[in-house]
Amino acid sequence: MKTKPLSQDPGSKRYAYRINKEENRKELKHVKIDESSLVQKGQKIDLPKKRYYRQRAHSNPFSDHQLEYPVSPQEMDWSKLYPYYKDAETGQMTKKVTIADIGCGFGGLMIDLSPAFPETLILGMEIRVQVTNYVEDRIIALRNNTLSRHGFQNINVLRGNAMKFLPNFFEKGQLSKMFFCFPDPHFKQRKHKARIITNTLLSEYAYVLKEGGVVYTITDVKDLHEWMVKHLEEHPLFERLSTEWENSDKCVKIMRNATEEGKKVERKKGDKFVACFRRLPNPTIL
Numbered sequence: 070m071k072t073k074p075l076s077q078d079p080g081s082k083r084y085a086y087r088i089n090k091e092e093n094r095k096e097l098k099h100v101k102i103d104e105s106s107l108v109q110k111g112q113k114i115d116l117p118k119k120r121y122y123r124q125r126a127h128s129n130p131f132s133d134h135q136l137e138y139p140v141s142p143q144e145m146d147w148s149k150l151y152p153y154y155k156d157a158e159t160g161q162m163t164k165k166v167t168i169a170d171i172g173c174g175f176g177g178l179m180i181d182l183s184p185a186f187p188e189t190l191i192l193g194m195e196i197r198v199q200v201t202n203y204v205e206d207r208i209i210a211l212r213n214n215t216l217s218r219h220g221f222q223n224i225n226v227l228r229g230n231a232m233k234f235l236p237n238f239f240e241k242g243q244l245s246k247m248f249f250c251f252p253d254p255h256f257k258q259r260k261h262k263a264r265i266i267t268n269t270l271l272s273e274y275a276y277v278l279k280e281g282g283v284v285y286t287i288t289d290v291k292d293l294h295e296w297m298v299k300h301l302e303e304h305p306l307f308e309r310l311s312t313e314w315e316n317s318d319k320c321v322k323i324m325r326n327a328t329e330e331g332k333k334v335e336r337k338k339g340d341k342f343v344a345c346f347r348r349l350p351n352p353t354i355l
């Protein structure tokens with residue numbers, strides 16, 4: 070007889086934990102947590118525990134996942150993700166997302182970028198369901214636990230496939246920074262097409278990035294680093310930034326140490342290869 074995975078077995082601890090967190094998430098995901106909300110009154114929300122959100126290491130970016138996405142950026146209701154930035158009178162957002170962490174994993178980068186860019190909206194996009202749920206729960210807890218100083222209102226996560234739907238979420242030239250931290254290496258040659266940096270995808274990234282915007286990449290896999298550098302260098306709308314630039318940029322510093330994968334590499338004393346590229350101006354068409 071086939072046994073149910075732990076996450077679906079009503080008797081398991083993980084099942085109970087997930088149900089409990091899901092109810093909390095449903096209630097708090099889209100609300101502006103403020104002094105009047107129930108969770109206030111000095112109550113802290115525990116940070117989520119990763120072990121209850123386990124799922125497969127990879128999700129096929131070519132599968133037809135059941136993903137929600139807007140038909141165009143104008144249809145996207147950002148106030149659900151950043152309720153703090155919705156103008157109460159006009160109902161309009163006061164800011165747009167300008168930093169994206171592509172394949173954000175467990176969200177460590179956003180959490181460190183949040184106080185470094187307190188006036189900027191930052192979005193993580195992640196394809197795996199349970200990992201996205203973890204980041205949502207982490208942000209709910211952090212927002213609640215730093216209520217008095219309005220902490221972490223400027224970050225959030227979306228479940229989405231960045232290889233398919235970025236132009237549905239972002240207008241042309243909307244982003245100023247895109248991060249690709251420790252992307253899945255897809256080692257085998259026949260899997261290279263699943264890498265998140267390819268010629269075609271770079272044109273989409275160039276579309277959503279503003280002129281002068283920056284693509285940040287970091288990986289511990291030398292072959293992937295060389296692949297990303299090669300494709301970015303070959304693309305007419307990107308130019309590599311110097312090592313001096315990298316050493317003086319605060320995001321590079323954060324990116325080296327903030328992400329969960331980066332911390333793993335650090336513990337194993339592995340290499341970290343960094344490459345950053347500036348989005349060049351569009352050529353004038355004569």
Ligand SMILES: C[S@@+](CC[C@H](N)C(=O)[O-])C[C@H]1O[C@@H](n2cnc3c(N)ncnc32)[C@H](O)[C@@H]1O
Nearest residue numbers: 172173174195196230231232250251328329330
């Ligand atoms: C190796 S992990 C790195 C996570 C994080 N950036 C870090 O450094 O800790 C790569 C992540 O990218 C996500 N991912 C892969 N392809 C994706 C896609 N097409 N769209 C969104 N996320 C994707 C994976 O689910 C995984 O969580």
